[in-house]
Amino acid sequence: MPSRLSARDFSIVIALVVIAAFFALRSPAFLGPRNLTMLVIELSITAVLALGMLLVIIPGEIDLSVGSGVGLLGGIASVLVFERQWPAPPAMAAVAIVGVLVWLAMGALIVKQRVPSFIITLGGLLVFKGLHWLVIRNATVPVAPGGTTNLFALLTTYYLPPAYGLVLVTAVVAALVIAQIRTRHRREALGVRVDEREMAQLKLLTVGQGMLLFVLVANRYRGLPLTAVILGTVAWAVTVLLRDTPFGRHLYAIGGNQEAAILSGIAVDRTVITAFGAMGAIVALTGLLQTAYAGSSTTTVGSLMELDAVAACVIGGTSLKGGRGTVLGVMFGALIMATLLNGMTLLAVSPELKFIARGVVLALAVWMDVRMGRT
């Protein structure tokens, strides 16, 4: 999949810069190490979920149940750890298994019974929300027994020591550069069309610089958050999955033209169900992250996260009809949503206005996409 930078990629970057500049001017604390660290943790949670959503939207489906799923699975883990005194790792593993199984079942319903995913997952949204409240009995269930900590809580509270973070990020950036150069040489030798050299360098420079800059800033607070490392890992995994595996190709083919995919011998049903299974794993991971970030499972954890995830995909250029969407785009989309929310919270904007602003940005982004898509 040759990925090219287009005008619309720039429009996202420009929109991001404008939004960030606005908040920085209104509140100097916005660019402070503490706030930027919090912003990246929030971004990571939204982005991980959005990357799962990408896997489902590319084949032309949608998942509205993920917000409730995040609440439910985080709630189950909290109850297991806090009330049943399970150690964190088996509780987290159990939740991951439950997530995968439930989402596989939803995928099977959608594909085999031919019920639109919009309906099945809308049902899921309500059912999971009810189950979540049942599981925690409308109470507040902490992620770790009082005064102690565990792996669950550490998901969003552990920071890599400054030196480690610096080494890790430098290594990752170096690996990216080397991988890019090697891929480029190989592709040129094969005659595969590659990005303009300047474009490729610009893209890498932006991402690499951003990462390095962030770790330097984060080190002035507590260091590189573990959550960011998790996001990096998930982003890398989804990139490889979509770009370099037959599974990824099949997802794009199904979303691009389902009938052609069937006649090309692709096991469409199995592929879509697998995508939902992966979504389940990501919902479990996001559930753990979001609940850990909140410190405890409450009835509001995960609420409306499905909309942020869809918004991040759409802002990032993913087509809701399927067949089009990239990891980098979704990351920028998530960054815009997270920045907006974080900045408004910092400025103590009222919840009413927050909703309105997020809705307007989403509509604006899609409008711009449509406008540019036409030219």
Place this chain on the structure above:
Amino acid sequence: MSAPFFCATGIVKRFGGVVALDGVTFDLRAGEIHALCGENGAGKSTLIKVIGGVYAADTFEGVLSVDGAPARFRSVRDAERAGIAVVHQELALVDGMTVAENVFLGDEPRRGALVDWDRMFREASQLFAHFRIDVDVQAPISALGVGRKQLVEIVRALRRKSRVLVLDEPTAALADHEVTALLDILRDLRRSGVACVYISHKLDEVFAIADRITVLRDGRSVATLDAKATSVPEVIRHMVGREIREFFPRRPTAAGKALLRVEGLDVAADAKGPVVLHDVSFEVRAGEVVGIGGLMGAGRTELAMHLFGAWGHRRRGAVFVEGRPADARTPRAAMLAGMVLISEDRKRYGLVLDQSIAFNLSLSIVERFAPHLLIDEAQERRAVTPLFESLRIKARDLDTRARALSGGNQQKVVLGKGLILEPKVVLLDEPTRGIDVAAKVEVYELVNRLTEEGKAVVLISSELPELMGMSDRILVLHEGALTGAFERSSATPEKILAAAMGQGRSRAGDREAALAAALSETPSLHEN
């Protein structure tokens, strides 16, 4: 012959840097059928969009005039007011609505603010009765076949008493008897003074009906010919700028052992439905092209889709490839058994348009390039590059998106996507529909190559000249049953049509005679 009342003079239309029309001059006389011929990309569709007001008057150069006065259409509405109605290639009907609603869409008869349903249905019935088309105007449009939908579309265009009717490939989806009905309607219209612009790839139709023929090539009008004074080869020469001597260059090869054997298939659409294919048996040998003819709805596409595991519920019968059972339930299983299907609607069934040529070519076998989970791009390129070159796909490189290709080149990608599987049996369903003459010849050459390599080819075609020109044997389906089998040497259009109409059945007789008559005045391509 009356003087022209509609003229387009020196039309130039640019899209950015691309010149789609580069000086087209074209005129129409009352009561004539004026055919517009040209290869894909010659500018036919752009020209009718100019004529029909799709492109506003100030977006192109040149002059349109009606009755000697310059006409500046700012919209389709303007053109319609001037009496110009265009029936585009893609049907624009709303599936959930009735026939009558579609005919009156956007211009419903009203009583006050409400739709006057009684009047709508009455007027719609009158319209169809006037054109002698038997359609229930209260039936949902989705219940109609493609051919009837096309007729509804034409009636809708004619409702406004247009002086100019523009038809863009009206017969692409029609079976022969529907084409005959359509041509009759056009002859009626001609008598009543309507001028018709008729665009078609099928030159036999053009010669059957047109009074004049204008040929477009590379955005220019290269010739306007009197249909009676010209010939198919002359028109083709103008279209391609060179002469294609052998239009159907079939080189028969010695047939080998049977590769595909079909025994007594009874197939229904689903477990409960009635049987659609009745007791179908045939075999295809290595190096042989077996053509399958029949009218639209005779079950040809269903047969191909069923063999390929993509359609239907089998009640009885068996399929063998190279003597081994090949009862495929999924396309994947059919591919493993050694079959590929090139389907009739490449945009719908063949290609992922937003993806690259390489992506599409390797789609069916991309797992083979991923021995360790990850796709090895080098392997993939090595596999698809020879196809890209041998099929002579005209594109900058393998990373060009399928959407950017012309119809003929898209079809080559679809063919390549099947051939990469190295099949034993190739099922071709209307492989040349809607592609230009030069690309057609390339497809025919490819069929020759396949049989020379010892593959078995099944060729489904609605175009008799193609069917007769390219097949070694011809089978004819009628209402799901085989009603005829002819050797290449003994096949005649009359025999094939008779079989396609179901020999000896009621009311087939006179239609058959009519068709044979219609055909005899039609110079068929492969005789030239």
